Amino acid sequence: MGILIDTSVLVAIERGQCELDALLVEQAEEDIALAAITASELLHGVHRAGKAAHRARREAFVEHLLARLTVIPFDLVVARIHARIWARLAAKGVTVGAHDLLIAATALASDFRVATRDQRSFSRIPGLSIVRW
Secondary structure, rough: OOEEEOHHHHHHHHOOOOOOHHHHHHOOHHHEEEEHHHHHHHHHHHHHOOOOHHHHHHHHHHHHHHOOOOOEEOOOOHHHHHHHHHHHHOOOOOOOOOOHHHHHHHHHOOOOOEEEOOOOOOOOOOOOEEEEE
16 A cells, blocks of 8 residues: 655645655655646646746745656546546535545555545545545
8 A cells, every 4th residue: 555645745845844754754665656636736836836936946846746756647547436436425415626536536546545634525535545644
């Protein structure tokens, strides 16, 4: 089993609230990765940064993460799991953000847990294992 890191953890790392290296050392036995949608969310943050200096710092941070961590693509296996989860939750009237559903589907397809600081959304997804970082 591995760990898929949610954007909420990476934002906390960027803000100095926790340290990536320490987390990786603690989880040295695990495969650590990002979902492709998480990479997109981080890159979106780069493009949204207003000031050039802020954008440069954020871009350096994101590119450092992308160079260190595996990014798991959205493929047909993930798409099938995503569609099934989405349909089941919708039938129950349960809503979860689109990006969180993609992260959850990626984790389930890879037999990974999700490391997050936002357990509210992910806890609604049956079968998903969550760890708080």
